[in-house]
Amino acid sequence: MNDANNSAVPAGGPVPGPVRVRFAPSPTGTLHVGSARTALYNYLFARHLGGSYILRIEDTDVARSSSEHERSIMADLAWLGLEWDEGPDIGGDFGPYRQSERSAAGLYAHAAQRLLDEGKAYYCFCSQERLEEQKARMLARGEMPKYDRRCAALEREEAAARAAAGEPATIRFRVPETAIEVTDIIHGRTDFSSGVIGDFIIMRSDGGASYNFAVVVDDIAMAITHVIRGEDHLTNAARQVLVFQAMGHEPPAWAHHSLIMGPDGAKLSKRHGATSVGDFRGMGYLPSAIINYLALLSWSPAGEREKLSKEEMVGEFELQRVSKSPAIFDLQKLNWLNGLHIRDLELEDLRQALVPFLKAAGGETAAGGEAMGIATGAEKSSGRLAVAETAVQTSLVTLAEAPGLIEEFFMLTPLAESEAARELKEEGSGAVLEMALADERRWPDAGDGSAEAVTQALEAARALIKEWKKACKQSDILPKRLFRTLRIALTGRESGPELPFLLSGLGSGTIRQRLQAAKEFTS
């Protein structure tokens, strides 16, 4: 990969070979929007540069990890459209892609042994209690807690023998006295002193690798060139740089993006309400709107556009245009974007997206009668449903609002109960009703509800209304009289969907009955 784009990646020195990034969730819960944004940035970065985007499951914490979570995370990522090039399900040349499997293959133990042999790591036999006591003491003294290196001085063979004999032991990384420099594409240079980092554990007493070790071993093995992740990992980078050096490898280029905050300024969490991708899916947000919003949360394209498709984002995404400051999650802006994305949907896609919501609403609002009869999918009514869905499309903020609005579309107020019905007694109303009734055979029908059928029905309706309007003009009836009479006659209300939608969506039986009732009402 030596295209011009690569020159736009300054930090971390020249990166030979193709760009390889990874998203590495631990399957201890569902996919959080914050993680989704991390995945998105990795995805956009890789796609923009023609590199590879890898999914790695970090399940070294057996107690908290579960395969259900792994499945749901993968399903959510796929739903968002962030397909990976290598991963546990599809494999790849750098597998396995689950840390549990890598651990079982002895990959971490082997790497740890090497560090042990080179004196860059050592066995530690300190008890949990002693460590906790020590930590408390340091905290009380106002120091940054770190291991006091009691076991660092142990004789190597002797320690190895004790460990081999089965004495519970961890393996600690021997932190060298050195200045640490983390060069970050988003943040620039950050300096740490190894003095504040204690000799951290790289292998637990249960034989599992700890996070800071497993990550480095895997990033090396998987030839990761750029690590894009949340800022909560910035201080981990300091440790990881040390491990990379100990293992004789250049660290990758780092990019730590800011975190997403709740309205109160604290890291977004459950107590702020919806936080997982699944929550938002359930609330009726489109994946395209979610990734659009998430991207904009701290990245901005060069121009002033706000609504972008995934493809457009891939085309323009650059890490150097990601802002450093934390961003507060703003549901109102997501709502706005969601509305725009819904309006962009082709009818077929809209109908598809609406299915689960209509199904879910079907049971609860059975009182909707006809509306729900249609919503639950009576075949011959699907044309009318399609019209209602189209009618409602421009006012939707979320898909979840659709059932209610569609129900309203079909739920007509009886004239006897209608305030507005008085107006039907106005001069001209009778003539309008006669005229509409006389044209019954020209009332549009949306047939099977296909996009073409709906479009045709709507066009026919507009043409019909246009003619009526012309006829009214000749009889000195105001257009307003035409529109209001028909609307009130059909729905019993003064506001609602445009007339063409009503005419093609209500169904000829209903229309005939309503118009006739209105006619009787006028006299």
Add this chain to the structure above:
RNA sequence: GCCCCCAUCGUCUAGUGGCCCAGGACACCGCCCUUUCAAGGCGGCGGCGGGGAUUCGAAUUCCCCUGGGGGCACCA
């Protein structure tokens, strides 16, 4: 407590020394369009946390303060 990060309208951002008495977007308010409600169009409200320093000139550079956030595990 210690270490690290961050700091432009209520919110998300543009801005990399003069083009900025700061541009866009969401929200809010008003107007237009419209048979109605939306959508859409137009306009309004509103901001560089504070103090020093550098400079002819600072939102942009440096220092201090303040505020916010993250990290300090045999979790990731």
